[in-house]
Amino acid sequence: MRRKGTLQRLSKVPTGIAGFDEITSGGLPKGRPTLICGGPGCGKTLFSLQFLISGAESGEPGVFVAFEETRDDLIKNVRSLGYDLESLLRRKKIAIEYVRIERAEIEETGEYDLEALFIRLSGAIQTTRAKRMVIDSVETLFAGLANTGVLRAELRRLLVWLKERGITAIITGEKGINTLTRQGLEEYVSDCVIALDHRVSEQVSTRRLRIVKYRGSAHGTNEYPFLIDDDGIAVLPITSLQLVHNASSERISTGLPWLDAMFGGTGWYRASSILMSGTAGTAKTTLASHFVEATCRRGERALMFQFEESPAQYLRNMRSIGLRLEPWLRKGLLEIQAARPTLYGLEFHLATMHRQVIKHNPSVVVVDPLSAFTGGTLDEVNAMLMRLIDFLKGRGITSVFTHLIPGGGPTDDIDIGVSSLMDTWIILSNAPPGHNGGRHLSILKSRGMPHSQEARAFELTDRGTVAV
Amino acid sequence: MTARSRKRRPERWILRLYVAGSTARGSSALRNLEEVCEEHLAGRYRIEVVDLLKQPQLARGDQIVALPTLVRRLPPPMKKIIGDLSNQERLLVGLDLRRGGPRRQGPA
Numbered sequence: 149m150r151r152k153g154t155l156q157r158l159s160k161v162p163t164g165i166a167g168f169d170e171i172t173s174g175g176l177p178k179g180r181p182t183l184i185c186g187g188p189g190c191g192k193t194l195f196s197l198q199f200l201i202s203g204a205e206s207g208e209p210g211v212f213v214a215f216e217e218t219r220d221d222l223i224k225n226v227r228s229l230g231y232d233l234e235s236l237l238r239r240k241k242i243a244i245e246y247v248r249i250e251r252a253e254i255e256e257t258g259e260y261d262l263e264a265l266f267i268r269l270s271g272a273i274q275t276t277r278a279k280r281m282v283i284d285s286v287e288t289l290f291a292g293l294a295n296t297g298v299l300r301a302e303l304r305r306l307l308v309w310l311k312e313r314g315i316t317a318i319i320t321g322e323k324g325i326n327t328l329t330r331q332g333l334e335e336y337v338s339d340c341v342i343a344l345d346h347r348v349s350e351q352v353s354t355r356r357l358r359i360v361k362y363r364g365s366a367h368g369t370n371e372y373p374f375l376i377d378d379d380g381i382a383v384l385p386i387t388s389l390q391l392v393h394n395a396s397s398e399r400i401s402t403g404l405p406w407l408d409a410m411f412g413g414t415g416w417y418r419a420s421s422i423l424m425s426g427t428a429g430t431a432k433t434t435l436a437s438h439f440v441e442a443t444c445r446r447g448e449r450a451l452m453f454q455f456e457e458s459p460a461q462y463l464r465n466m467r468s469i470g471l472r473l474e475p476w477l478r479k480g481l482l483e484i485q486a487a488r489p490t491l492y493g494l495e496f497h498l499a500t501m502h503r504q505v506i507k508h509n510p511s512v513v514v515v516d517p518l519s520a521f522t523g524g525t526l527d528e529v530n531a532m533l534m535r536l537i538d539f540l541k542g543r544g545i546t547s548v549f550t551h552l553i554p555g556g557g558p559t560d561d562i563d564i565g566v567s568s569l570m571d572t573w574i575i576l577s578n579a580p581p582g583h584n585g586g587r588h589l590s591i592l593k594s595r596g597m598p599h600s601q602e603a604r605a606f607e608l609t610d611r612g613t614v615a616v
Numbered sequence: 617m618t619a620r621s622r623k624r625r626p627e628r629w630i631l632r633l634y635v636a637g638s639t640a641r642g643s644s645a646l647r648n649l650e651e652v653c654e655e656h657l658a659g660r661y662r663i664e665v666v667d668l669l670k671q672p673q674l675a676r677g678d679q680i681v682a683l684p685t686l687v688r689r690l691p692p693p694m695k696k697i698i699g700d701l702s703n704q705e706r707l708l709v710g711l712d713l714r715r716g717g718p719r720r721q722g723p724a
Contacts, residue, residue, distance in 0.1 A: 248679045255710030258645070258699035263636045264680040267672045293682065293698075 158364040161280070161316045164202025165195065166503075167383030171372055172362065176340060179314040181307050183337040185321040185329045186344035191355065191376055192320040194229075195344065196282040197222065198380050199318060201231050203280045204241035208316075210280035211272040212244045215288035219244045229380045243272040249292030256294055262302040266309065273313065281310065285320040287331050307336055328360065339363045345371075354496065357383055375499040384499050384535070395419075395596075400546060403442030404435070406615035410591060410600035416572055417597065418511075419544045421537050423518075423567055425551040426576030431587055431606075432550035434613055435576070436514045437466050437473065439548055443512040444476035451510035452484045453501060455520035459484040470612045483508045497521065498532050502539060513540055518549040518566070530566060537569050571595040579605065629653075629661035630690040634680050636668045641700045645684040648701035656713050686710075 160174030169175045176182045176199070184192050193216075200210040214222060222244060223233045236242040245268055272278065286306075289299055310317045319337065321329030328334045334341050341360040348354075356371040374383040399414035408415045416422060424432045436452075443450040454462050462484065466473055476482035485504055487497075505513060521529055540547045549570070567573050573592040590603040605616045633649060635642030646665060653661045668675050668683070678687050678696075688695040688711055697710040708714040 245676075247681060249681060253694065253696050255695070255697040255706060256699050257697060257706035257710065258648075258702035259641055260682045260684065260699045261641075262681055263683040264634060264668055264675045264685065265682075267636060267668045268675050268680075271672045289681075 160365075161208070162202070162206075163195075163199040164206070165198050165381050165383060166379075167372070167374070168357070168381070171383060172359065173365065176316055176318070177363070177365070178316055179311065180339040181310055181317040181319055181337050182340040182342065183321060183329070183333055184318055184342045184344065185323060185333070187323040187346065190323075190344040190346045191374075191381060192344060193217070193222075193225070193284050194376060195381055196284055196318045196320060197226055197231075197233075200242060200280055200282050201226065201233065201236065203316075204236045208279040209241045209276040210243075210282065211269065211276060211278045212242060213269065213272075213281065213283045214244055214246045215249070215283075215285055217284075218246055229378065231380075240276050243276045243278070245269065245272045247288075249288060251292050254292065259298075260295070261298065262289075262306075265302075266306070273315070279314070279316060281315045281317040283317065283319045285322060286333065287321055287329065290331050303333075303336055334360070344374075373496070373499065375496050377500065377503060379503060382499055382503060384502070396544065400446075401439075401442045402435075403438035403440070404613060404615075406604065406606070407435070407438075407589070410589075410604060411594065412598045416546070416594070418546050419541050420546060420571035420595070421541070421569065422546070422548045422572040422574065423551055423570035424548065424574045424576060425553055425567075427553045427578065430576035430578055431608055431613065432552070432576055433462075433516050434466070434469060434471070434608060435574075435589075436516055436548045436550055437471055438613060440482065440512060440514055441471055441473060441476070444473075444479075444481040448481070448512065449508060449510040450476070450482050450512040450514070451504060451508045452482065452514045452516065453504075454484055454486045454516055456517060457486070459486050462486075468610065469608045470610050483510070498536055501536065505540065505543070505545070510545060512546045512548070514548045514550075516550045517552050519552040530569070533566060534569055567592075572597070627660065627691055629657050629688070630664070631661060632664045632666055632678070632687045632689055634666050634668055634675070634678070634683060634685045634687070636683050639683075642684050644702065645686065645700045648704065648707065649686060652701075652704060652707055652711075652713070656708070688712075 159178040160172065160176060161178045162169045162175040184195055186192055197212070200212055203210050212222065217225070226233050233242065237244065247265065247268070269281070273281070286303065290296060293299060319333065321331065321333040324330040324332075328341065328343060340362050343358045343360050345356045345358070347356070355374050355376065357374045358371045372383050374381055396418040398418040399411075399416065400418050401415040402408050402411070424435060426432050440450045440452055457465070463473055473482055477484070483504070518533075521532070537547060551566070572594040575590050575592050577588050579586060579588055586605075586607045588603045588605055591599045591601075607614055607616050631649065631653070633646055635645070646663070649663060653663065666674050668680070682698040684698070684700060686697040686701060695710060695712065697707060701707045705714070
């Protein structure tokens, strides 16, 4: 018996929401209520549903107490995310208790309590053997019933009641004008309060998650960007920032023998990061595509983020220099993602990229171009990139980033912050007028690798990219 | 006889009172309700008392949240009155027994 003096760490329950369990070191406080608040459309209901479904799929059934949406609404809402809520309902892994309160129908006279609600919740908990519960949103009670004194007392009783039953619960609340929630629910929930926020500034939409309170647990006070996509909610960072990846000593071909030769004949390191800088028209995309082609030829998967051209246009351009990428697309080895980052904002894009990487599981990722990432301060961009590179390295992925140097500027204009994140830095330039050879390539740095110091001239021909 | 009285008085009242076990509030709600019914609906009402501790599944159908809750099932439209029904005026308003003198349309 060593109970005395041991400070028990708060146990946590995973939510299954990508990134959230990482930033909270485990999820929500076990057997306790958590308040999730935010304005309309901020993702409260989705967050709650994901928490419930993920639990139901891993041996923790749950009850969804729906004050606002009907059972059919809820099923429909998550179907687009690939969740089969109906099946979970059928197998009694989840129960939906739809509670409708119509103020117009109700007259109040004399004293009452909410015992009937407790009886209903109790029944739903019994049929599912629930360990989790979502109450979305308890504030609807305040709109439907007039006696706020009773409601507040009953709400307190409900939270205690849930704790006594060891239920890990989420209650949601609508954002108030100067308060986290309209009814001040944050006063009742002492363990964990999370605020979600959806902002649109300069036509860029960003969603943020803030951990307002998390008792007995260290948490960052930062806001974390999150996104809602086809897979539901994902909170950044999906991985934590750590320099622990194993450095691979395996070399992989750049796809061009003459370029391999510049790196001692064998190409660059696997899982390293490569920056290709150059002004417009210096064949950055082309060189990156040779690497992609070689990757697929080895039977490995490559993922390309093409931010400047449509996939069709890109493929046509590559065809014109003898690079045929279509077969790899058909085989599923190559995946091209095209979208303009400015439409969404930096964080959303990085989060989307994380998702795509996880989905496609490539060994090579190309980002063309890096300069498409704007919409934040330089520090923000760098922090984001650091996370992305870290994430890719952690998965053993070799990454190539192209970087557009604004017209005619000297190469040392490039932000040092970005380049310091890269293991290899290649500079591309157009040959000065009067010189032979259309373009020049030089290696500015390459960590841990012997490399050529000279500038190589090369040309794009209809049979590929050749050294001259 | 019953049939004839139904014909003469088509407006039959069915009132359902939801409670949980025997509580002071539940008992006083029933007492208050019976009193009003006897006075205003004598002979043409029926009160069903539903104990949710015994029949919890019934709470869902009528969307019961608070207790006690009185549901006017007939005549339509459905009405809900929550509380111990101690305020007789509000009970009458809630039941639509006091609006533009509906009492006159009563048994007489």
